[in-house]
Amino acid sequence: MFPFSIIVAVDLENGIGKNGGLPWHLSGDMKHFKDLTTSVESRDKKNVVIMGRKTWDSLPSKIKPLPERMNIILTRKALLFPEGVFQSASLNGALDLINDHLKGRVEKVFVIGGGEIFNEALNHPHCHKIYLTQILSKFTCDTFFPPFTHLFQTLNESPHYHEHSLEYYFAEYFRKE
Ligand SMILES: NC(=O)c1ccc[n+]([C@@H]2O[C@H](COP(=O)([O-])OP(=O)(O)OC[C@H]3O[C@@H](n4cnc5c(N)ncnc54)[C@H](OP(=O)(O)O)[C@@H]3O)[C@@H](O)[C@H]2O)c1
Structure with a gap:
């Protein structure tokens, strides 16, 4: 089965969302997200992004489906999505779809x-x-990234960046052996 990565931006309390959207606007992080999830070595292939239905709902209509990537939405409901967008009723179902039908691409x-x-x-x-963006501030959030450092360890951290009075850096964590 395909291995996969998580990409997320968190504040100092692991907050990731508020009222169905992002609590911050960081264009440097948006660019990082786009570059990482879009870049491919083989021009014949694309990357897949898997997201929950509420995250799909939160995307601005002009960028959804996320361009140059195969979009898979997880939902347990019978919903209609734009042509070319895949849906699955479970994470394993999405990974099976990739493995069984999309693998070569x-x-x-x-x-x-x-x-x-x-x-x-x-x-x-x-x-x-x-791939974790660590924002060195606290926001009021209603959605959080779960505890993960018991499962993953960090190997790389970028320099710190500054945007509108916010400081942040990019880190990469790998699953512990
Ligand atoms: N900071 C970041 O990096 C970041 C990244 C992404 C999102 N966010 C924020 O996170 C918030 C959204 O997160 P959320 O937790 O509320 O919702 P979510 O995880 O995006 O979506 C939840 C929905 O996904 C579906 N779902 C969940 N588990 C499933 C499973 N195992 N199989 C099939 N479908 C499943 C269900 O959809 P149905 O109800 O349709 O069945 C569920 O209601 C927003 O505020 C967003 O802006 C932040």
Whole structure:
């Protein structure tokens, strides 16, 4: 089965969302997200982004489906999505879809949120890596990234960046042996 990565931005209390949206606007982090999830080595392939239905709902209509990536939405409901968007009733169902039907066209797989999906993905044995943006501030949040440092360890941290009075850095975590 395809290994996959999580990509997430958290505040100092692991907050990730508020009222169905992001609590902050950081264009440097948006660019990081786009670059990481879009870039491929093979021009014949694309990356997959897997997201919960509420995260899909939160995307601005002009960028959904997320361009240049295969979009898979997790929902337990019978909903209609735009042509070309895949849906699955479980995370394993999405991974099976990639393995069984999309494999030859897929380079990397990213779980992009939100809180419910991260919770399941973190504990999945095929989740090998977390790309984490650490924002060094506290926001009022209603959605959180689950505890993860008992399962993952950090190997790389970027320099610190500053944008509108916010300081943040990018870290990569790998699953502990
Ligand atoms: N900071 C970040 O990096 C980041 C990233 C992404 C999102 N967010 C934020 O996170 C918030 C959204 O997160 P959330 O936890 O409320 O919702 P979510 O995880 O995006 O979506 C939850 C929905 O996904 C579906 N779902 C959940 N588990 C499933 C499973 N195992 N199988 C099939 N479907 C499943 C259900 O959809 P149905 O109800 O349709 O069945 C559920 O209502 C927003 O505020 C968003 O802005 C932050």
